[in-house]
Amino acid sequence: MSPHPGASPAEPTGAPVARPVAWPEAAIGLGLLVMAAVVAWQTATMATSPMYAKVGPRVFPYLTAGGLALLAGAMVVQGLRGGWQLAEEREVAIDWPALGFVAAGLLCNVMLIDLAGFTIASTVMFTLIAHGFGSRSPLRDAGIAMVFALACYFGFARALGVNIGGGVVELSIERILGG
């Protein structure tokens, strides 16, 4: 239907040529099936008042679980028949080191933001992500990150009236400026 340029027909339409099973796609279908089951189970264990027996808080969750299960089933079938991932996408090997550095950056951010404050956490995250994307001058990146994070903290966040967790760095700068 939608005329994507260069897109091969993604749907396996029962073509006579048998294609190998696409495990990632089948796994996605199975994962969604599990999710549908969890949604249904959580809905079933909801304590509901009989007062709302007609259309209570469970109708939509059940519909959602049913819809998800149906679609997940269709995806498992599609996966077993060869999957739908575009050939172009399948052929691009995932750059695991790059992804690893980005993930490490995110993890550091989560662990540091409460302990060390926004600026330090962001500086570490920024430097790791820039490294993941191929930048090879960590000190320069860290410098840019520090300035950028401070500008964000004092400019953007303050302007929006958002409190984003000041740490040692932010508080000492505020103290220097304030006193």
Added chain:
Amino acid sequence: MDILSQLGHGFGVALTPENLAWCLLGTTLGTAIGVLPGLGPALTIALLLPITFKVEPTAAFILFAGIYYGAMYGGSTTSILLNTPGESATIVTALEGNKMARSGRAGAALATAAIGSFVAGTVGTLGITFLAPVVVGFALKFGPAEYFSLMVLAFVTVSAVLGSSAVRGLAALFFGIWLGLIGIDLQTGQARFTFGLDELLDGVNVIVVAVGLFAVGETLYMAARRHAGQDEIIPLRGSLYMTREEWSRSWKPWLRGAAIGFPIGAMPAGGAEVPTFLSYWLEKRLSKHKDEFGTTGAIEGVAGPEAANNASAAGVLVPMLTLGLPTSATAAIMLSAFQSYGINPGPLLFESQPGLVWGLIASLYIANVMLLVLNLPLIGLWVRILRVPPPLLYAGILVFATIGTYGISNSVIDLVLLYVIGIIGFLMRRFDFPTAPVVIGMILGPLAEQEFRRAMTISNGDWTVFFTQPLSAGLLALALVGLAGPKLYTFARRQTLRPARTPGDA
């Protein structure tokens, strides 16, 4: 006429120095994020949602609308010079625009895109001005059953009809609806899917989901395929003039593009992809220079789709403002901004908040003029933004993502949720799931549930209410056609054309 006096009043609101400043800020920011690959209006407005606690609604929506329109202008610059469409709506612009740039006519391509965006944006805004009151008059007759059926229709069109696969689009939609269900059910006080976490009682914040999908997911995706070909930026040489011939080849595609884009955008289906492809197909068919298509780049192939794109962006605002029905991710986030103010978009909005609605519409006219100036004489500035190195760009995006998310309530759980949704977004990108239905389902799902329960309460629990009321039944029938139609069509074609070649319509 009544509409004109209302619009005049709106200009009175929009032309105050303060609101003009918001409009300028929005259009500038919008152009910048439109130019930057990886950033879009939905993400930007989501990151700026906290502003709704500080600024009065008119100013905030003038800002958001400026970002929305600006991103449409900026996206074409990236498509033309970098061949990396900033958004799905500018894929087609990249087809011919980048070819034009490669053959040394980048200036003309940028000019026809900007002027075409202006023409179509203005036509589209005129369309909003005169169509919206009509839709309002119609929508006032809607009851809960009709609203629910209309939402079902919108669900089907945004997820099943427009994407590359109905199964994946609907799965994304249901995932979004489920995210929207998390938290306390407002009618019964029942907590749903909170998994014992108090943080989830208020529901999952739309900022977390939008930023997770569009910023974190995008960054992971780009990191994973870092070596999959870097596009070079084509230097902008020469001036931005269009020759007499280029003008005469452009103006008809602009108008045709606007005529295709606005109605499709204004339908409760939305989406800019279909009108841009339609316009491209039409211009290719009508052009006297068919040999330039796909070779040196045909100016009609930039002018038409770019106009269609902007007109449909304007059209999307019609169902959003008059029915409270968002049909794109950006519109869904704007709807959540309305909710954050306690304002319900819908037919009553035009009566309860005339200053806001008409001020917003007037500001769209002003935004278009500003954007024309920002995107023609100042184009060199945006080309420079295009040169931000990707490592710094993506690292910076994730710092902004932290501010937007951690700033909500200083909760690390929000950050973890953000990254989990980012991983889901990465998988969705890699396995060709559309992400916009997630955001639309999340915002529209709870509203659909509300209308559903209202309708059922009125009908005393009678399920048939959705089928016995003619309008509601008609809308559901349309949804069914949208869902089953394409499948039946392919099936029928395969039955009749079995031995023929593979259906190749592209």
